[in-house]
Amino acid sequence: MNPYVLVVDDQPLNLELARLVLEGGGFEVGTAPDGEAARRSIAERRPDLVLMDIQMPGIDGLTLTIELKQAPATRDLVIVAFTAYAVPGDEQRFLDAGFDGYLSKPIDVPTFADAVRALLRATA
Template sequence: MMKKPCLLVVDDHPTNLKLVSDLLEFEDYEVLRAVDAETAQEMIRLTVPDLVLMDLALPGMDGLTLTRLLKADPATRHIIIVALTAYAMKGDEAKAREAGCDGYITKPIDTRSICAQVAGYLKKGQTAHSPQTL
């Protein structure tokens, strides 16, 4: 039996954090939650997730800074990071990708498609990062 993917949702807005986490848990993902970048870093040190849904506008260290730190570290470089943001202006997605985000989902989230989007990023990430196993 395959282990279920572990996801970390980082969002300082309690309603968004709960909504996204609940939707993903309903789809049988293991979901960790963090309200800021510092908490997210602590959680990642304890349990390295398969994918992080990263709010970019966080108190203290922002999501782009945390993404750069994670992508610069060989121990966490492989984690799939998807920006989850209300920033939907021209150029914002490019900034997120330059910081190292593997994907980009805008808020308000589409509750009908977020799980499929996450599954797609996980699938892409597995084929990109995993050595072929027999």
């Protein structure tokens, strides 16, 4: 069975590109355009890994990740910060907030699926 990754991003092009590249790399992929949709998706089918955009309208990725990491049912969910808005120190701030890793956008298409696979192995 292929690993299931949920990509959460409010930019449709980012969702589509990540989905295509990950499916090409052998992953099952779900997408959510915002934090509320991500909550519903996680309740319906638990992903092996969540790629969580940070800046989104409504509930942002940082707030949602803190919420998920505090809830007993989802505290062990593997959540990776997935953002283009990184400045020095952000990666450590994301890890301190409970993220299990960090991937920056724009994605590097040739290595993206392998980077996600490496994060899954590292958190297994």
